[in-house]
Amino acid sequence: MLRLIGERLVQAAVTVVLTSFAAYGLIGLMPGDPIDLAIASDPRLSAADAERLRALHGLDRPLLERYLAWAASALAGEFGFSRLFAAPAHEVLADALINSLALLVPTTIASAAIGIGLGILAARRPRGAIDAVVNAVAFAGIAMPSFWLGILLIILFAVMLGWLPAGGPPPEPTLSAWLRHLALPSLTLTVLGLAAYARQTRAAMIEALGEPWIRTARAKGASLSRVLLRHALPNAAIPIVTVAALDFATLVSGALVVETVFAWPGMGKLLYDAILGNDYNVALLALLLAALVTLAASLAADLIQLALDPRLRR
Amino acid sequence: MVFAWEAGREAATGIGPAELYRSLHRITVIDARTFTLHFDKLTFEYNAINELRPLPAHLERAIWQADPRAYRTRTLYDREPARPGLWSGPYRVVATQAGASITLERNPAWRGREPPFRRIVIRTVENTAALEANLLAGQVDMIAGELGLPLDQALALERRAATRFRFHIQPGLVYEHIDLNLDLPALADRRVREALVRAIDRDQIVQRLFEGRVPVAHSFVNPLDRMHDPTVPRIPYDPEGARRLLDEAGWRPGPDGIRRNAAGERLSFELMTTAGNRSRELVQQVLQGMWRAVGIEVRIRNEPPRVFFGETVSRRRFQGMALFAWISSPENVPRTILHSTEIPSEARNWAGQNYTGFRHAEMDALLERLPITLDPEARRPLWRRVQEIYATEIPVIPLFFRADAHIWPRWLEGVRPTGHLAPSSLWVEEWRVVP
Numbered sequence: 001m002l003r004l005i006g007e008r009l010v011q012a013a014v015t016v017v018l019t020s021f022a023a024y025g026l027i028g029l030m031p032g033d034p035i036d037l038a039i040a041s042d043p044r045l046s047a048a049d050a051e052r053l054r055a056l057h058g059l060d061r062p063l064l065e066r067y068l069a070w071a072a073s074a075l076a077g078e079f080g081f082s083r084l085f086a087a088p089a090h091e092v093l094a095d096a097l098i099n100s101l102a103l104l105v106p107t108t109i110a111s112a113a114i115g116i117g118l119g120i121l122a123a124r125r126p127r128g129a130i131d132a133v134v135n136a137v138a139f140a141g142i143a144m145p146s147f148w149l150g151i152l153l154i155i156l157f158a159v160m161l162g163w164l165p166a167g168g169p170p171p172e173p174t175l176s177a178w179l180r181h182l183a184l185p186s187l188t189l190t191v192l193g194l195a196a197y198a199r200q201t202r203a204a205m206i207e208a209l210g211e212p213w214i215r216t217a218r219a220k221g222a223s224l225s226r227v228l229l230r231h232a233l234p235n236a237a238i239p240i241v242t243v244a245a246l247d248f249a250t251l252v253s254g255a256l257v258v259e260t261v262f263a264w265p266g267m268g269k270l271l272y273d274a275i276l277g278n279d280y281n282v283a284l285l286a287l288l289l290a291a292l293v294t295l296a297a298s299l300a301a302d303l304i305q306l307a308l309d310p311r312l313r314r
Numbered sequence: 315m316v317f318a319w320e321a322g323r324e325a326a327t328g329i330g331p332a333e334l335y336r337s338l339h340r341i342t343v344i345d346a347r348t349f350t351l352h353f354d355k356l357t358f359e360y361n362a363i364n365e366l367r368p369l370p371a372h373l374e375r376a377i378w379q380a381d382p383r384a385y386r387t388r389t390l391y392d393r394e395p396a397r398p399g400l401w402s403g404p405y406r407v408v409a410t411q412a413g414a415s416i417t418l419e420r421n422p423a424w425r426g427r428e429p430p431f432r433r434i435v436i437r438t439v440e441n442t443a444a445l446e447a448n449l450l451a452g453q454v455d456m457i458a459g460e461l462g463l464p465l466d467q468a469l470a471l472e473r474r475a476a477t478r479f480r481f482h483i484q485p486g487l488v489y490e491h492i493d494l495n496l497d498l499p500a501l502a503d504r505r506v507r508e509a510l511v512r513a514i515d516r517d518q519i520v521q522r523l524f525e526g527r528v529p530v531a532h533s534f535v536n537p538l539d540r541m542h543d544p545t546v547p548r549i550p551y552d553p554e555g556a557r558r559l560l561d562e563a564g565w566r567p568g569p570d571g572i573r574r575n576a577a578g579e580r581l582s583f584e585l586m587t588t589a590g591n592r593s594r595e596l597v598q599q600v601l602q603g604m605w606r607a608v609g610i611e612v613r614i615r616n617e618p619p620r621v622f623f624g625e626t627v628s629r630r631r632f633q634g635m636a637l638f639a640w641i642s643s644p645e646n647v648p649r650t651i652l653h654s655t656e657i658p659s660e661a662r663n664w665a666g667q668n669y670t671g672f673r674h675a676e677m678d679a680l681l682e683r684l685p686i687t688l689d690p691e692a693r694r695p696l697w698r699r700v701q702e703i704y705a706t707e708i709p710v711i712p713l714f715f716r717a718d719a720h721i722w723p724r725w726l727e728g729v730r731p732t733g734h735l736a737p738s739s740l741w742v743e744e745w746r747v748v749p
Contacts, residue, residue, distance in 0.1 A: 035663075036625065151443050
C-alpha cells in the first residue's frame, strides 16, 4: 500500500511539472499576446511603444526562459500578481474557490446521494416502471444543456413565481441569503450531475444482483434492503467511486456555464476570464490546482477501490 | 496632475502610448487649481487629452515610488477602491465583489447637485438571457445600453414588456464596417470595390435586422460631428451598376453564376468577423446573399475575437474582408487607419491600424495637415476632402452606426444616455423617482 502511494506521489509530481509546462506553453502560444491585443484596441500605440512594452513585461524573452522564471518563483511560494484583479494570484483564487466550493460541495453530495438512490431503485426491477422513469431522468440530465436548464429555472422560480433570486452572490453574508442565492444554481447542477451516478449505479447494481452470493443471501432470508445495501452495493461501488473521484476533481475547476448563467463568481468563470484576459498567473495557478486535486482524487479513488476489493491488493 | 504626468513619463511605469508624455514636456503649476501644459507641437487636439487624468498624489505617489514597474496593477483604485479620497464624482465606490458587483454611495465631497439615490449597485450578469431574466425578476432595475442587451434582443423584449420598462435606443459613435484587403488583386481594382458597395442595400439590412433603429453609415465621420459633410457623394444601392462595373473590370458570369476573370479565377472572397457575435453573423449572411446576386462569392470564416483582433486583422492575414467596428469620435483624425505609414508590418511591430493597406498620397498629406490646422473653418475643406477620398476610393465599406438599447423602469426618470464615449451615468445626479 505504502509503495503504491509512493509511486503515485512520484507520478503526481512528474504530472504536475508537465502540466505546468504544458499550461504555460499553451497560454504563451495562444494567438494575440497582450501587446498584440493592446495595439489592436489602442490606435495611439506606436511601434516603439510595442517594443518597449514587450521588453518591460518580458514578452521578448523565449518562452522556456519565461517558464523557468515563473517555476522558480512558484517553487518559492510566489505565484505572482493578477493583472485582471490587481491582487496576489493566490488571493484571487481563494475567493473564487470558496464560492465554487459553496456551490459545488452540496451539489456533488446531493447529486451522488440522489443519483445512487435512483440507481438502486431502478436496479431492483430492471425494465419496470421505476426503471423507466429513472432512465428518462438520467437521459434528460445528460442531454439537457446546463445553460438551458438554468435559464428555465430562473424564468420559473425567479421571474414567474418570484420565490428565489435569479443569480449572483448574496448581497449580505447571512446563511439564509447564501442558501437563497445558491438554490437555483445548485438545483441546476444537481439535476445534471445525478444522471451519471444513477446510470452507473443502476448498471453496477443490476450486475451485482445477478451474482450467486445475492441468491444465497436471499435464500438465507436476508431482507431486500439488507441485500441491496449490505451485499450488492459494496460490490457495485467501484465504478461509482470512479465517477465520484472525477466529480470531486471538478470542485476546484468550477462549472463555467452555470456560473456564467447565474453570475456566480466561481473557479470556472475565473479560469475562463483569466485565460481570455491574459492573466497568466491566475490561469496557471488555477490549472495547477485543478491538476493537483484531480491527481489527489484519482489516488483516493484507487485507495478506496483497494479497500473495497481485496482482489486488487494482490 | 503633476504626479500623473510624472508617473506616465517614467518608462518603468509601462504606460502604453508614450507619445503624449513625450510631447507634453512640462507642466507649470500656477496654484492649487490651475496649471499649464506645455507641448512640443501645436495641434487642434490640445483640448482632447483623455489619457492624462489627475491622480491623488497624497495617496498614490508612495505606492508608485515603492515599485514603479508594478504600479499599474497596484494602484488604490485597483486594490482598495473603497478608500476615501479616490473618487471625485457624485458617487464613490464603497464596496466591490470581484467579478460580481460594485456598490456606489453618495460622495460627501461632491460639490455639485446631490444625487437623489443614496446607493447604486452595479451588477455583472454576462449571459444576456440571464440578464433579461434578472430584469424581469426585478433583481436588476435597469440595464445600461453600453454593455447591455444586444439590440435585437432588446427590441424583442420591448414588444413584450413595454408597459413595465422604458426602452431608449441611442445611436452612438461606434460604426460597423468592412475593411477590404487591398493587397488582393481583385480588391485592388477600385471598380470591384465600388461594385461591392453598389450591390448591398444597407437600408434594407438596417430595416430587416434592426427594425430601422440604427442609422446607415456612409462615411466614418458621424453625422453629428461638426465636420461631417452631407454633400460628399454617396454610392447608392444599384445592383445593375454593380454588374456593369464588374463586367468592365473583366469579371464575367460563370456557369454557376459566380464571375470569373480571363484567367478563369473566381471572384471569391473571405468575409471574416468575430465568432459568436450574433448581429454581425446575421449581417454577414445578408451581405453574402446580396453579393451572390451580382456574381460575387463570399465565404464566411469567423474566429474568436482574441484570434481575429490579435492575429488575423492586426497582422493583415484576412483574405478579403474583415467586419468589425471602430469608434468615430468627434474630429478624430483617422491617421492610424488611413495613413500609408500606418500599415502594420513585422518591421514596425505590427503597430498601426491601416489594415486595408490603403496608400493615397493626397490622403497622407491631408492627415498630416489636419492636426496642425488650428482654425476650425480652415479644417472644414480638409475634412471634406478626406471624406470625399474615403467615399470614392473605398478602402472600407461603412455599414451602420451601432445603437445601444437602454432599459429602465417606468418609475425612474432623468436618465440621459449620451451616445458618445461617456457612459449613460454621466448625469447620474439627475436620476430621480417619478413623483
